[in-house]
Amino acid sequence: MKRREFIKKASLTAAGSIAFPYILPSGRLFAQTGTELAGHVVYVLFAGGVRHQESIGQLYLSGSQDSNVGGNVMYNMLNGAPPDRKIVYGTTPAGEPQGSQPIPQLLGSTIQSQGTTFQEVRAVNGGHYGGLTSLITGNRATAQGLRVRPNYPTVFEYLRKHRGFATTDAWFVGNGIGNSVPLLNSSEHPEYGLNYGANFVAPLITFGGEGRDILANAKVYHPQEELEPIYKMKHFLDNSFRIRQGDIEGIRNTEEEKINIKAFFRDIFNRGGSTASPPVADNGDLRTVGYAAEVLKWFKPKLMVVNLHAVDSCHSNFTSYLRSLHRADHAVGWLWNYIQNNIPEMANNTIMIATPECGRNENPNPIQDENDWFAYDHSGDLNTQRVFTQMVGKNVPQNLVVGSESNPIGTSVDNVLTIADIFGVKDQVNAAGFIDNSARSLFDRI
Amino acid sequence: MGIFKKKNLTVIAFFMAFVLSACEKDVIPTYGVNPVSVEDESLLKFKKKTPKQYISILYTDLFKEAISVNKLASTERVIESVGDKALVHEIIVSNYMNHPDVTIPADTFMRNNLDTFISLTYRKFYLRQPSQIERSFFKEYISNNPNVTVELVYVAFAASDEYQFY
Numbered sequence: 001m002k003r004r005e006f007i008k009k010a011s012l013t014a015a016g017s018i019a020f021p022y023i024l025p026s027g028r029l030f031a032q033t034g035t036e037l038a039g040h041v042v043y044v045l046f047a048g049g050v051r052h053q054e055s056i057g058q059l060y061l062s063g064s065q066d067s068n069v070g071g072n073v074m075y076n077m078l079n080g081a082p083p084d085r086k087i088v089y090g091t092t093p094a095g096e097p098q099g100s101q102p103i104p105q106l107l108g109s110t111i112q113s114q115g116t117t118f119q120e121v122r123a124v125n126g127g128h129y130g131g132l133t134s135l136i137t138g139n140r141a142t143a144q145g146l147r148v149r150p151n152y153p154t155v156f157e158y159l160r161k162h163r164g165f166a167t168t169d170a171w172f173v174g175n176g177i178g179n180s181v182p183l184l185n186s187s188e189h190p191e192y193g194l195n196y197g198a199n200f201v202a203p204l205i206t207f208g209g210e211g212r213d214i215l216a217n218a219k220v221y222h223p224q225e226e227l228e229p230i231y232k233m234k235h236f237l238d239n240s241f242r243i244r245q246g247d248i249e250g251i252r253n254t255e256e257e258k259i260n261i262k263a264f265f266r267d268i269f270n271r272g273g274s275t276a277s278p279p280v281a282d283n284g285d286l287r288t289v290g291y292a293a294e295v296l297k298w299f300k301p302k303l304m305v306v307n308l309h310a311v312d313s314c315h316s317n318f319t320s321y322l323r324s325l326h327r328a329d330h331a332v333g334w335l336w337n338y339i340q341n342n343i344p345e346m347a348n349n350t351i352m353i354a355t356p357e358c359g360r361n362e363n364p365n366p367i368q369d370e371n372d373w374f375a376y377d378h379s380g381d382l383n384t385q386r387v388f389t390q391m392v393g394k395n396v397p398q399n400l401v402v403g404s405e406s407n408p409i410g411t412s413v414d415n416v417l418t419i420a421d422i423f424g425v426k427d428q429v430n431a432a433g434f435i436d437n438s439a440r441s442l443f444d445r446i
Numbered sequence: 447m448g449i450f451k452k453k454n455l456t457v458i459a460f461f462m463a464f465v466l467s468a469c470e471k472d473v474i475p476t477y478g479v480n481p482v483s484v485e486d487e488s489l490l491k492f493k494k495k496t497p498k499q500y501i502s503i504l505y506t507d508l509f510k511e512a513i514s515v516n517k518l519a520s521t522e523r524v525i526e527s528v529g530d531k532a533l534v535h536e537i538i539v540s541n542y543m544n545h546p547d548v549t550i551p552a553d554t555f556m557r558n559n560l561d562t563f564i565s566l567t568y569r570k571f572y573l574r575q576p577s578q579i580e581r582s583f584f585k586e587y588i589s590n591n592p593n594v595t596v597e598l599v600y601v602a603f604a605a606s607d608e609y610q611f612y
């Protein structure tokens with residue numbers, strides 16, 4: 001082929017692949033306008049209320065208690081030396097003081113070094129559910145009630161509607177079923193809603209003792225000889241009984257997706273305790289992240305959101321909070337390592353984002369723990385608004401720190417638009433009109 | 447004479463008035479059809495069962511005994527832990543089907559008494575009789591598919607939309 005002819009054909013192919021519209025499952029004609037920055041996003045809701053001082057501030061006890069011991073307990077995510085005294089956040093070797101053995105660092109290079117850290121971000125909501133809702137909808141959620149689905153579309157719905165992702169392309173892995181967490185996989189917005197929601201699983205229940213008792217003994221029906229007749233009869237029955245859309249609560253997978261999910265459940269139950277797990281898995285967050293890795297490995301979803309929460313023990317026990325914070329860092333470091341080393345389809349083609357849903361108060365409450373350290377609530381003072389965001393992975397600038405205490409950059413409503421940006425649909429999501437006006441893609445803030 | 451004539455005329459007038467007042471206009475009957483809904487009233491189930499109701503009823507339908515309070519509570523939690531409710535219901539039903547105490551008719555009963563089986567199944571799961579179309583479908587489908595068992599029919603009913611409403 002002549003050089004001129006080659007250039008002509010290559011240009012036409014490239015232009016076609018960018019501009020040629022395709023039809024989404026929803027029937028809409030859509031032309032992707034942006035460039036996809038990565039094939040997958042793992043979004044960690046680093047939640048439970050993380051105080052800026054002990055996390056990215058690396059002040060350990062010096063920012064909260066009557067002590068001058070500082071240091072970094074999140075050394076997988078952040079650069080910085082750990083505390084050299086009063087170690088309480090680790091594991092407990094036999095005969096040693098509680099928590100005196102820090103969990104070894106997993107990453108050779110921290111998330112901070114590998115990616116971009118927004119070190120002074122503003123959380124727009126000081127409560128757990130409002131904060132989580134903001135992180136997942138990109139909206140301030142000021143009128144959001146408890147025990148109801150988000151008022152505005154979630155990131156799952158934006159991506160499924162505007163990118164045509166399948167239900168099993170979008171997963172929300174929850175730390176449990178409390179605090180309205182199971183409702184975060186979809187809004188009930190009339191323009192989006194459950195038809196575009198994500199699969200939700202709270203693995204500590206689904207795959208824990210209760211789930212094992214109720215689900216593990218399920219029969220595996222033959223897809224053609226048994227499942228096909230079941231679904232054929234069910235379709236007939238459902239057609240005879242016409243219900244309004246939305247009357248059946250929850251998202252719906254296709255029959256093929258259901259078969260795949262059942263096979264996944266079966267695999268997890270069959271493997272018993274030998275599922276993926278961080279080296280230390282002595283709290284709910286760590287075990288949840290282990291199962292999240294299994295979801296990633298099986299489905300290779302386009303977007304997975306995983307929610308952590310253990311640090312909320314800070315309401316009554318500061319020592320427990322430090323332990324949970326240290327473990328949340330262990331969880332995030334391990335998950336990033338797992339993606340790079342165990343899921344070739346996602347390695348080097350994934351962006352991970354982590355943000356707390358809110359901070360915690362400047363001043364303590366009167367509750368003291370076994371070390372006489374004071375506990376902290378999150379009742380909405382200015383300190384509660386102080387959080388951080390980390391991004392790492394494909395196309396994310398490395399070793400970059402953005403913003404400072406005197407120059408906050410970014411808010412917790414930025415992440416949805418950032419994820420839309422990663423998948424090339426930022427403009428469509430913005431145009432929908434439900435994202436907060438102040439929100440920007442973090443790539444635009446760099 | 448004149449008087450007589452006048453008297454006769456009066457009598458005739460009275461007579462005519464009497465006769466005419468006794469006549470009635472013929473009423474021509476008209477026939478029509480009152481608007482009547484042809485929708486099966488028994489299909490009008492509009493209240494969604496709560497997870498607790500769904501599991502309690504399902505358990506009773508399949509085991510002929512009430513579920514324990516503890517098992518009911520944990521099943522409810524497990525249902526809440528999975529986003530796709532139809533999916534988790536299917537898994538729970540197939541889990542029950544694997545239980546030795548589940549009470550379902552034999553396949554031979556179904557094949558030898560198709561009409562009765564279909565009626566009983568609709569009664570058990572939907573608390574109503576099948577319509578003629580429904581009866582015909584199941585008769586034909588089960589007859590033409592030798593691999594369809596009572597268990598598969600029960601799973602389809604238990605996982606159906608109507609079973610989630612009352």
